[in-house]
Amino acid sequence: MTARLDPRTKLYMILVVSAVVMMSATTPFLWAVRILMTIVPIVLLITEKHYASAFRFLILYTSALVINFTCLSEQSEGFLMAFLVGYCSIIVQFMPAMITAWYVVRTTKIDEFVSAMQKMHFPDGITISLAVVMRFFPTIKEEYLAIRDAMKMRGIVLGEGNIARMVEFRMIPLLFSCVNIGDELSAAAITRGLGGKVKRTSVEILKLGIQDYLLITLFTSVLLIFVVFKYFR
């Protein structure tokens, strides 16, 4: 148990970052705070040895930032510029939330997540549904890749030029297999005692460490700064 974060801290981070990306930064100071807030999950990804994704996020975010500040201004004209403005501002605005969410999903074990939710006294119904959603992401990816392969073989990746069919060909097999897997999955989970009246225990001992308090303080202050600047000035 070295510098691992408590899932509660992670959830709090998501909450704060999602709130902050909805508020725009207007002064250089606010920009600095925003960038700091984005660097934190990237650093955390590195500490958890997800180097490739940390690197990718870092490149994408910095390039968007640089383009946004150097090349683009209110006088920009032309199609390429319009495209760049749209693209970069979306990345700069919402990327922090994406990085944080990615970090949380990638590094939280379902088990940890469930016991954190229980410690916060969430009802079991909500906890278990959210846990199943987390469990399902990789499955959907696996199924989707298989379907895309099948489409490649048939030469119908572009849905015969029809966008509705393009979506239909992907979604229908995906839904069918996800429903099947979901059904088998719940049967298997129920036979192993999920959903009983007994209080669930957990081998994961959750305790807020110094790193958790640090991050909670940091993110609380980020939130406060943005709220103060937006509503009280």
Place this chain on the structure above:
Amino acid sequence: MTGSIIDIRNVTHKYKGSEQDTLDNVSLEIKEGETVLLCGASGSGKTSVIRLINGLIPHYYQGDITGEVYVDGKDISQTELYELAGVVGTVFQNPRSQFFSIDTDGEIVFGPENIGLDPKEITARKDGIIEQMDLKDLMGRSLFELSGGEKQRIACASVAALLPKIMLLDEPSSNLDWESIGTLRDIISEWKKQGKTIIISEHRLWYVKDLVDRVIYMEDGHIGCEWSGDEFRSLDDNDTRSLKLRPVNIQGRYEEIFDFSAKEKENHREEFTDGIVLKDFYFSYDKKPYLLFKKKYSEADGEELSLCIPELVLPKGKVISVIGCNGTGKTTFLRCICGLEKDCTGTIAIDGKEYRGRRRIGLSYLVMQDVNHQLFTDSVASEVLLSMKDKDDARCCEILDSLGLLKYKDTHPMALSGGQKQRVAIASAIAAGAEILLFDEPTSGLDYSHMEKVGELLHDLASSGKTVLVSTHDPELIECCCDYELYIKNGRVISFTGSLEKLEGIRRNAI
């Protein structure tokens, strides 16, 4: 209580929305410590019996049920499913869909946590199970990276962690290769030693034959007959064939097919002059970093290659089985042939015409293990028409007729049975004009008669001039239809031989 631990009394059951009874007046008593095998064709009610015992019928799968089921003295209809969790454990067929966590450690402790055991006790149990089932090297990994066999081992461990008295296994070997089946058998025999009551529903009979005390043969929802373990072990091929079961005593023949070390020693390569020539098939999953141009793989990359086939000639119009252990490049080989791996730049030559790159895609067609992934439209006919460049209704009907699908022309593909879906996929491959048909484990989890049908179908496809490559772990399929065997190890062709009889001829000549 030393009497029967499971007591099923006159149960008749019908799933909600279905016309037919799945179980018809079934009575079955199983004593504590017994190992019982349920066999019979698909749809004969084996799975329903398993579901009666673990309570999924009537609590999860709804339907009409009469009769009584007692497990360990509890009346199932009055018992909640979670109360059974520590009594009955179930290992399911599909390793993909029975784990709840994303990591191996979390999966093993999942059950004990659910029933609210003390964390210290859970950790102790987990360590015990890891020790006992030799799982150390699988710990701390993502379940999504594991092979089918490894997933099934974790599934067994996570069920065992609840220390149930009764173990149910519902076709556990369906997705496993030869080696993993051996591991599974060891796990079952360990449970038997511990005195657990074990009930196995299975199509593959040979690997459990030495473990079972009693065998129940199911037929159309009732118990057809019952053998003692010894009677069962003495059944010969004719007996099993007349009951539409897979053979019981085939281990010797199996070992011949899957004796990889002998194949490596012989290193025999059948040579063909006229056929489909595969050239320069190199591929690696470890992608090299590149800046502007992707480096092409070549033989010089040596050990790094996951697939390395400089040249291979496949005979036309034959069924060729592709064998080898799991994760040794069989699927990679098939994927490269049909052009799904873009980085593999091999060429395929048929009748002197060379195809490379994207042009290979129309030439071959892979029928996937899960055919649900490759059916896209809302009727069988439009599925076939989708593959045709110029839509030709008459040709479509002709193809469907040849596969016995004409009467399902307007049915939704998802409403068909597994075997029919497979044939729809084949129909669309033929419609696309594919010369090479590739099958990835087409018979895993099929009963004898369905397996035989697939065998016939492959044979017919080959006689009509298509070249068929089947990756399979199913020796019964190899026996019934394959002309040649291609053994692949680490992405290299080790041997390419004729079927067993031919092979014996070669050996005799060698001596």
